[in-house]
Amino acid sequence: MxxxxxxxxxxxxxxxxxxxxxxxxxxxxxGGFAAERPKQIFAHYMGCYPAGTGPTAHHRSELKLDHNSPAFGQATGGTVYNWDLVPHKTRLSPEASAELDIKRAIRGGIDGFSLDAWAGSAGAKATLDALFRAAEKSGSDFKITICLDPSCLPQHPEDSGDTRPHAYADAIKYLLERHGDSPNLARRNGKPLIFGYHSQGIAKAINTPEDRRKIADAYREVERLVGQPLYFHFCIGAFNWGVPSGKGASVEEAGAWAAEHFPAVGDFFDAYYPTDEILKAGRAVKAKGAEWSQPMWFQYYNRGNQSLYVEDGFNKLRRMWKNARDLDSTLLQFVTWNDYGEDTVLAPGYNTNYAVLAYNRYFIDWWKQGKPPAVDRDRIILSFRRFNEDAQIYPFHAREFAPGVIEVVTLLTAPGRVELPGRGIAYDAPAGMSFRQFPVTPGSVAATVARNGKKVVEVVAPEVITDRPFRPDNTMYAFSSDCDRYWEEDFPGVPPLHYSEYGDADGDELPNWFEMYYFGRFGDFTTMTAADPEADPDGDGFTNLEEYRNQTDPLVAEKPYRAGDEWRRQDIFDAKTCANPERDFNGRAVWRYYYKHGKQGEIRNDGHYERTNSNLPNVPYTGGVLAHLSPSSAPGFRHLHGWIAFTPEGDTLFKPRREAAQILGWRSPVAGTVSVSGEILPDNGGQDGITLKIGTRTQSLFDKVIPPKTGLKFDLRQVRVQKGDEIFFFCDCSPGFDSDRLVIRNLVIKLDNLE
The missing domain is CATH 1.20.5 (Single alpha-helices involved in coiled-coils or other helix-helix interfaces)
Incomplete structure (x- = not known):
């Protein structure tokens, strides 16, 4: 009526x-009514990485690795490990690539893509157009939009002063002028939906009251320039970067402010904040009536800048989804669909296969339905790290390490008995979703589920866990019992690509990586059987198989150690590799960097230390050019984050903190006797002095408190070592302040005699 x-x-x-x-x-x-806020999840799409085409296909086919390269990315094993999962040596057309990505995303429960504007420049725009064509051709309800990226949007000549509204508006105009009438354009409350990444980047502004007004006004100007209302998703990420102490708002206050000006507020990536801080922000946004967009990701490893944020198994993914449910998020942006260079890949990849996408679908359904979804068939998902902390990496350099686990996820229609063949592990799993985690130990990884003594589902991971890794890798390998099924849906009749670096395709005990890297072409799977295990190409008396077992180079003859050899810290400085461990003149890993947390004055010098996980070529605040840093925080401690660095003169600088000792280690590659010498320089800025202890796990060689403004030389003779013994240089703060540092010049370990 x-x-x-x-x-x-x-x-x-x-x-x-x-x-x-x-x-x-x-x-x-x-956007205040639930009817206007359907639960939608978009995956952030990198236009520079479409599956099987463009730069992705080019770089995968032209992959070259060199452990002797002066470039950090090369010397540590390359920057991309988890390539897009397509048949070997396959190159797709842009249209076929877009169709494949959308097909996979729909299978994984994703509602749409938010393409990064413009990561990939003109290529990203072409990818956006291809995605729209594919979505329209399929007749699906799959939605597409853009995510405004301040680091990728070009400068606009009409933008002057402190804001960039024209650059932002131009990106939106491109989207709307080409695809504004498309049924697949993402809309919310009838308006074009526009995602944000570090949304404060529209202005030269930070999180202060004055600058926040500048940011809000800039987005109003964008809407005016575009000429129609827009549904902005505002990302509060990086909002507090560069804010002077005491002047910025908290993350919670930033979220509350953004919710007053934008209909949806979230964070792209929350690793920089404690968990409770991002939850406070979400609650503040909800209290203001805006949509809260919970950050959604499962791992992050940018090898280029050594940013590493990983947790055991799928712990991070499960926690992100719990937050989304607890805060009733209604609009999500998964980070990311296809950023292969940062290992945030939800799309199927060499290392994660279809496993992450399938497991994430379970949580999407739970989120949308409001309860755990029914399990319609028995499934197993495996994830694991390829090696543990005790494994020595060769021939590539290592700069960081994060521990991991073997995780077994089961999705069962009824309770069952789970076994891990060859590992002596068996347990009962309930119906529905459950998981267990186990230590990472070498060997194959497989799991079975049985009921009443009859096997109902099984999975064998193509990859294995090794005790001889060739390059660092702190992200997960994942495989599931459904992977081959999904592959057949994507590539009917094509044998599945079971990528494995540590597997052995020809059963000759030489792993695939060894044969490809030294004797074929890395990444070319046709060369995984290129080596003869009994051959000795470098003529040093060791076969290829022995070289692999000894972790030596099969193409370069092993150099013998001789009395008179010297391990000089200056040589490490000159090489400027900044790895952990560092190699000597024979390529053996000898220098290592550690830390140990504890109460001041009570940190035990016991030879049991943690390896530094941040090793960087240029850290200005350390006063050095190469630095190995201990963590900046840990539960129960306040005064951490010390370092071992090289000064510009090539000296070794130790900066312990009140609750963090810094330790340099030298691991002997031989058995014999050595001399240890060096000169401690006076620290004119010190107040309390540094405790320096030199010794092995079983013998003390030097133990003194070095007062400020005091220098001395040490020359320790006839130190007996066995191969693998380690000499530690343990530096700790004396009681009082922790402003002191210790600098050693001409630190040399000399081989006096060989046994």
């Missing part, structure tokens, strides 16, 4: 109806 036909008995009834209509209009404008 039309409202004009309603007969009102009392004036207050009309007023109540008018108030309700006004409230409805306001809620519709700001």
């Amino acid at each position: 039309p409202l004009t036909a309603v007969s009102f008995k009392r004036k207050d009834e009309l007023m109540r109806l008018q108030s309700f209509c006004l409230l409805f209009a306001l809620c519709a404008a700001f």
